Amino acid sequence: MKSKWGRTGRKRKRKGPSGTKSYAANRSHEWQYIQLQRWLKGRGFQGRHLRAAEFADTGRGLMATRDLKPGELIIALPETCLITTETVLQSYLGKYIRLWRPHVSPLLALCTFLIAERFAGDCSQWKPYLDVIPSTYSCPVYWELEIIHLLPAPLRKKALEQKTEVQELHTESLAFFSSLQPLFCDNVADIYTYDALRWAWCTVNTRTVYMKHTQQDRLLAQQDVCALAPYLDLLNHSPEVQVEAEFSKDRRCYEIRTNSGCRKHDQAFICYGPHDNQRLLLEYGFVAANNPHRSVYVTKDAILAHLSPGDKQMPKKWALLKEHDFLVNLTFGIEGPSWKLLTALKLLCLRPEEFTSWKKVILGSFISDANEQDSRELVRKICFHLLDETSCALKEISLVRSKKIFDADAAVHLALVESLRLEEKKILHISANLLQNEPSAGPTGAAGSCSFTEQK
Numbered sequence: 001m002k003s004k005w006g007r008t009g010r011k012r013k014r015k016g017p018s019g020t021k022s023y024a025a026n027r028s029h030e031w032q033y034i035q036l037q038r039w040l041k042g043r044g045f046q047g048r049h050l051r052a053a054e055f056a057d058t059g060r061g062l063m064a065t066r067d068l069k070p071g072e073l074i075i076a077l078p079e080t081c082l083i084t085t086e087t088v089l090q091s092y093l094g095k096y097i098r099l100w101r102p103h104v105s106p107l108l109a110l111c112t113f114l115i116a117e118r119f120a121g122d123c124s125q126w127k128p129y130l131d132v133i134p135s136t137y138s139c140p141v142y143w144e145l146e147i148i149h150l151l152p153a154p155l156r157k158k159a160l161e162q163k164t165e166v167q168e169l170h171t172e173s174l175a176f177f178s179s180l181q182p183l184f185c186d187n188v189a190d191i192y193t194y195d196a197l198r199w200a201w202c203t204v205n206t207r208t209v210y211m212k213h214t215q216q217d218r219l220l221a222q223q224d225v226c227a228l229a230p231y232l233d234l235l236n237h238s239p240e241v242q243v244e245a246e247f248s249k250d251r252r253c254y255e256i257r258t259n260s261g262c263r264k265h266d267q268a269f270i271c272y273g274p275h276d277n278q279r280l281l282l283e284y285g286f287v288a289a290n291n292p293h294r295s296v297y298v299t300k301d302a303i304l305a306h307l308s309p310g311d312k313q314m315p316k317k318w319a320l321l322k323e324h325d326f327l328v329n330l331t332f333g334i335e336g337p338s339w340k341l342l343t344a345l346k347l348l349c350l351r352p353e354e355f356t357s358w359k360k361v362i363l364g365s366f367i368s369d370a371n372e373q374d375s376r377e378l379v380r381k382i383c384f385h386l387l388d389e390t391s392c393a394l395k396e397i398s399l400v401r402s403k404k405i406f407d408a409d410a411a412v413h414l415a416l417v418e419s420l421r422l423e424e425k426k427i428l429h430i431s432a433n434l435l436q437n438e439p440s441a442g443p444t445g446a447a448g449s450c451s452f453t454e455q456k
């Protein structure tokens with residue numbers, strides 16, 4: 001039996017995305033990666049500085065085979081290797097997509113192509129690429145409802161919306177899929193199943209790169225900015241690295257240049273964007289430990305639970321917050337409550353005689369000692385409430401795990417909720433400590449001594 005850790009049977013200790021040491025096992029000698037390299041070479045790819053490897057903390061990724069200097073090109077993938085809507089329109093699917101009304105979206109066009117090519121198996125010219133694409137994903141669209149319900153409320157809502165979105169896309173596309181019957185001997189209903197569309201949808205959502213192309217007038221007027229980039233899509237995310245990625249019109253290649261550099265045998269990362277963990281989990285199906293962008297979202301319900309009743313101006317206050325966009329992205333982060341959260345609470349805490357000053361609050365002005373104290377007391381209560389809720393959720397996760405045997409996929413999903421909750425607990429602890437140690441408020445305290453961050 002082949003060793004899990006590759007031909008040499010040795011594990012290499014390498015740096016993970018948060019600077020921690022991580023084990024890596026070379027996978028480039030495995031059959032599917034050799035096939036992929038050959039296929040890429042046949043299409044003009046010449047990369048030699050990266051190789052596929054399995055990393056203990058991030059899973060499969062690309063390892064640098066030599067030191068990569070800041071500013072150096074780490075990958076240049078020729079246009080012929082990319083799958084874009086143009087690829088799809090030039091294929092056997094083009095005629096059907098052009099004819100269909102209402103117009104097919106770029107996302108559906110890419111999904112339809114992926115499903116058809118995967119079904120073609122050995123006959124597909126994209127087979128070496130399709131063979132390395134995961135067969136399942138860890139995004140919430142794959143999760144059981146029981147596990148989705150363990151997520152924090154704002155993410156739970158988005159996860160349920162994601163499930164509905166894919167289900168609706170499938171239902172709405174059935175007639176279009178039927179129109180493709182002349183292309184297949186098998187029944188299209190057995191090819192374009194919900195499971196197949198969910199797989200293709202996740203492939204597009206987790207693996208495409210941003211690439212602006214000429215708007216395909218035969219597709220919906222939706223943004224057509226995605227390209228599947230074989231091999232390059234083995235690069236994992238780290239919030240700490242900086243890269244430049246774009247399609248070079250001169251060299252007709254999708255190029256990635258590292259600004260941070262990378263040591264020989266370390267994992268080469270790219271940055272998918274300054275995403276917090278809830279977004280990473282929803283869109284990419286993973287949680288990054290010590291993510292500098294991590295934050296805990298505060299819902300209107302969590303605030304309402306701690307407001308004293310009897311404030312006649314409350315409906316007006318909520319209306320003002322909504323009108324001025326102060327009801328979204330209210331968060332606790334690694335530097336404490338965000339400026340936006342604190343400002344919203346200050347407005348809610350205005351006493352009747354101060355209400356006319358609401359505009360000043362939104363502009364960030366100091367109103368009164370009483371307002372400072374009330375809003376800080378409120379933010380503390382919300383922070384401790386969220387800490388309690390997070391601890392309860394973690395207990396619930398342990399209980400669920402002890403009561404039921406989950407299959408391997410569901411166990412991964414449960415572990416992801418647990419990681420997210422643990423990361424959120426850390427943030428809330430930091431905030432709680434900052435709030436506990438804060439000097440009592442006053443005009444000076446409000447301006448100078450507080451650690452609250454201004455949200456951009």
Ligand SMILES: C[S@@+](CC[C@H](N)C(=O)[O-])C[C@H]1O[C@@H](n2cnc3c(N)ncnc32)[C@H](O)[C@@H]1O
Binds near residue numbers: 059234238
């Ligand atoms: C573009 S692919 C990267 C390659 C992928 N690991 C693979 O084996 O095909 C994006 C997916 O990789 C995984 N991923 C990316 N960055 C990660 C990280 N820092 N930690 C854990 N998983 C990560 C997530 O599953 C994500 O949806």
